[in-house]
Amino acid sequence: MQLGKRKLQILQAVIDDYICSGEPVGSRTIAKKYGMGISPATIRNEMSDLEEMGYLHQPHTSAGRIPSDKAYRLYVDKLMKIRMLTAAEAEYIKNIYEQRTAEIEKVIEQVARVLSDITNYTSVVLGPQLNKVLIKHIQLIPVEGQYALLVVVTSAGIIKDTIIRVPADIDSGYLNRVSNMLTEHYRDKTFAEVDLNSIQDVQKEMIRQKEFFNSVVDALTESIAQKEQTEVYLGGTTNIFNFPEYRDIMKAKAFLSFMEQKNLLYSLLSKFDKKGVTVVIGTENEYEQMKECSIVMTTYSIGDKVLGTMGLIGPTRMEYSKAVSVVRYVGETVSKYLTSLFEE
Amino acid sequence: MQLGKRKLQILQAVIDDYICSGEPVGSRTIAKKYGMGISPATIRNEMSDLEEMGYLHQPHTSAGRIPSDKAYRLYVDKLMKIRMLTAAEAEYIKNIYEQRTAEIEKVIEQVARVLSDITNYTSVVLGPQLNKVLIKHIQLIPVEGQYALLVVVTSAGIIKDTIIRVPADIDSGYLNRVSNMLTEHYRDKTFAEVDLNSIQDVQKEMIRQKEFFNSVVDALTESIAQKEQTEVYLGGTTNIFNFPEYRDIMKAKAFLSFMEQKNLLYSLLSKFDKKGVTVVIGTENEYEQMKECSIVMTTYSIGDKVLGTMGLIGPTRMEYSKAVSVVRYVGETVSKYLTSLFEE
DNA sequence: TGTTAGCACTCTCAACCATCGAGTGCTAAT
DNA sequence: ATTAGCACTCGATGGTTGAGAGTGCTAACA
Numbered sequence: 198m199q200l201g202k203r204k205l206q207i208l209q210a211v212i213d214d215y216i217c218s219g220e221p222v223g224s225r226t227i228a229k230k231y232g233m234g235i236s237p238a239t240i241r242n243e244m245s246d247l248e249e250m251g252y253l254h255q256p257h258t259s260a261g262r263i264p265s266d267k268a269y270r271l272y273v274d275k276l277m278k279i280r281m282l283t284a285a286e287a288e289y290i291k292n293i294y295e296q297r298t299a300e301i302e303k304v305i306e307q308v309a310r311v312l313s314d315i316t317n318y319t320s321v322v323l324g325p326q327l328n329k330v331l332i333k334h335i336q337l338i339p340v341e342g343q344y345a346l347l348v349v350v351t352s353a354g355i356i357k358d359t360i361i362r363v364p365a366d367i368d369s370g371y372l373n374r375v376s377n378m379l380t381e382h383y384r385d386k387t388f389a390e391v392d393l394n395s396i397q398d399v400q401k402e403m404i405r406q407k408e409f410f411n412s413v414v415d416a417l418t419e420s421i422a423q424k425e426q427t428e429v430y431l432g433g434t435t436n437i438f439n440f441p442e443y444r445d446i447m448k449a450k451a452f453l454s455f456m457e458q459k460n461l462l463y464s465l466l467s468k469f470d471k472k473g474v475t476v477v478i479g480t481e482n483e484y485e486q487m488k489e490c491s492i493v494m495t496t497y498s499i500g501d502k503v504l505g506t507m508g509l510i511g512p513t514r515m516e517y518s519k520a521v522s523v524v525r526y527v528g529e530t531v532s533k534y535l536t537s538l539f540e541e
Numbered sequence: 542m543q544l545g546k547r548k549l550q551i552l553q554a555v556i557d558d559y560i561c562s563g564e565p566v567g568s569r570t571i572a573k574k575y576g577m578g579i580s581p582a583t584i585r586n587e588m589s590d591l592e593e594m595g596y597l598h599q600p601h602t603s604a605g606r607i608p609s610d611k612a613y614r615l616y617v618d619k620l621m622k623i624r625m626l627t628a629a630e631a632e633y634i635k636n637i638y639e640q641r642t643a644e645i646e647k648v649i650e651q652v653a654r655v656l657s658d659i660t661n662y663t664s665v666v667l668g669p670q671l672n673k674v675l676i677k678h679i680q681l682i683p684v685e686g687q688y689a690l691l692v693v694v695t696s697a698g699i700i701k702d703t704i705i706r707v708p709a710d711i712d713s714g715y716l717n718r719v720s721n722m723l724t725e726h727y728r729d730k731t732f733a734e735v736d737l738n739s740i741q742d743v744q745k746e747m748i749r750q751k752e753f754f755n756s757v758v759d760a761l762t763e764s765i766a767q768k769e770q771t772e773v774y775l776g777g778t779t780n781i782f783n784f785p786e787y788r789d790i791m792k793a794k795a796f797l798s799f800m801e802q803k804n805l806l807y808s809l810l811s812k813f814d815k816k817g818v819t820v821v822i823g824t825e826n827e828y829e830q831m832k833e834c835s836i837v838m839t840t841y842s843i844g845d846k847v848l849g850t851m852g853l854i855g856p857t858r859m860e861y862s863k864a865v866s867v868v869r870y871v872g873e874t875v876s877k878y879l880t881s882l883f884e885e
Numbered sequence: 886t887g888t889t890a891g892c893a894c895t896c897t898c899a900a901c902c903a904t905c906g907a908g909t910g911c912t913a914a915t
Numbered sequence: 916a917t918t919a920g921c922a923c924t925c926g927a928t929g930g931t932t933g934a935g936a937g938t939g940c941t942a943a944c945a
Contacts, residue, residue: 257926258909261908338682346692348682
C-alpha cells in the first residue's frame, strides 16, 4: 500500500492532535478540526489503512487511534515543520550567558535549568568530558598540614582538584618546581595521553622524593579515571507529573528512579555524539524504562571539539518541533559562547 | 485527665502499629497483638480518652485511630526506646570513610547516599558552610589566555574556585606575589572577616594594578556571597513512593517539587544548628508542604566548629527510633572522620 | 468502681450492574 | 471512490448493595 498525500495529511492531523491532547483521536475529530472536505467515514477508511501499515493503533476496539513510534519517526523526519523560537524564549535563553561566568559547570547548570523551564520537559546535560580537552596547567598548592591540592586547568576551563598527602619535609618551593615540571611535560596533551611511560620520564628527574612523586602521579591518574564518569545535570524532573500518562504512580516512580541513576543517563546520552539534533523515539531506545519516552538531544562543543551532550526527555507524544528547535538553538549558542570564552 | 501508665502503653502500641502498617489501628488489633490482659472494650474506653486529650484521632467514625503529631512528640521525647544499629548497618556506614578521600564534598555526597540507603527515607545534607571555616591559603593560578583561577583553601579542606579575567600584561610571578600577600593577610580569618576595610589595607600596597586587583577582590567577595548558599545534597528522593500515603500523585508531586527547591531545603535545615539530634514533627514544621512530614537531623563538625546539617525526611509515621539512631551515628562518625582529617 | 460482653450503628470499600457515549466497521446508496 | 446510516463494542460513569471493620453505648459482672 502507498502512503498517498491524503494519508499523510490525516496522519499528521492525528499526530498533532494526539501530541497536544494525549487522548486517542477519532475520525470525527479529524473531520471537524482539520476538516479537509472529506467525511469521517472516508477518514475511517484511511485510518484503517494506516493502522494496517503500522502507523496507528487502537488501545481498544471502540477508541480513537494513537500514533505508533513508526509514525513519530516519519513525523520527525518528514512531516514536522520546524518551528521558530518565540522572542520570549530566545530572550530567556540569553540569560544563560549574561552572568558571563567563566566556569563551565555553572554554564551547564544554567543550561539544564533553562531547557526544562522553557519546554516543560525533563532536561539532561552531560558535563564536559575530560578526554576531549587539553591540559593547560598543573599546579600543586600547599594546604594546611600535610596536604596539597592538585589542580589541573584545561582548555575548557575545567578544573579537577584532588587533595593529596605531602611528606612533612617538602616545602612550597619544591611543590612549585614539581608543578612547573608537570605543566611543561603535559601542556597541550589530553588526559588520555598522560600515560605511564611519559610519566616514567618525569619520574627520573624526581628521584629525590620518589614516594611523594608517586602519590602525585596516582592522584593524577585517579582523577582521570574518576572524571571519565562525567557529571550529569538534571532539570525539571518533576515536570513528568504534568503528563496524564504519568498519573500512574508506578510509571512516575520508574521514570524518576531512572533519572536518579546518573550512570544510566550517562550511557544513554554519551553514545550519541554526532553534530546536529538526534531524536530517539520510544522503543528505539534500548533501555526498557525509557520505551515510552523520547529523547531529543544535541552536542555542545568548544571550537570543533565536542565536549558533551544535552537533551530533553519526555513522553513519546512530545512536542518534537518545539523540543528540536529549543535544543538546537541552545546547543548552538552554548557552543558559541564557550568557544568565545576559551578559544582565542 | 491523667496520662496513666496503661494509657501510655496503649498509646505506644497504637503508634508502633501505625508506624509499621500505615493503617488506622483498632481496639481489637491492640488487644490481640499487644495483649496486656485487657479486653478491646477497655481499650476502646482508653482510646476514647486519648482522643479527647489530643493524642489520637479518627479519620472517620468507624475507623481505627491514628496518632496525632502531639502523640509522636511524646513518643519521640519519652516513649521511644533508642534502638542500636545492627552490625550490617554499622558496616555499611563505614564505607563512607574507607575511600579515605580528603575532599569534603565527596564525603558529604556519600553520607547522603548512605543515609537514604539504610533507612529508605529521603536524606538531605547541607554542604559545609563557609562562614564557619578559616582561610588557610589563597592562590591565583594562571590559566590559558587571559584568565586566572582563584583558589581558596580552608581549614575544612574546602576549595572555592572562581575564574577571573587577568590583564594581558600580568605574569605568573606577579600572580604569585599577590597570592602570597592575600594569604598572609587573610590566613586564619573566616570569610566573614574578609571585609572591605581590611581589603583597603591590602589595596594600598597594590596600586600598580589597581583594576586587576579590584577584580580579584570582587571575585573573592562574590565567592563568599555565592557560597553563603551552601550546596544541598539529596539521597533517595524516590523512596517516598514506598509509602502508601504518597500513592496520591498530587502529594508525591508536591513532595518532590519541594525537594527540587534547594533554597527551601537549605532554610529548612540550616536553622537548626544545635548539637545532638533534632526531630521536627509534621505541623511543627513551618513549611506548608512539609506539614505531613517529619525531619530527623543533626549537625556535623570539625573539632567543635559546626560545619553543616544532615537529616532524614519521611512521613510523620516514620520509624523515629531507627532514623534517630542512624542519623546520630552517622553524624558522630562523620564529625570524627573530618576532624581526624583536617585538625592536627 | 472498673471491666467486659453484647449489640446496634456508622462508614468505607469493593463488586456489581445499568447506562451512556465515543468510536468503529460494514453495507448499501450515491 | 465516497458517504450516510446503522449495529456493535468497549470503557467510563454512577448508583446500589453487602461485607467487614470498628465504634459507642448499655447492662451485667467482679
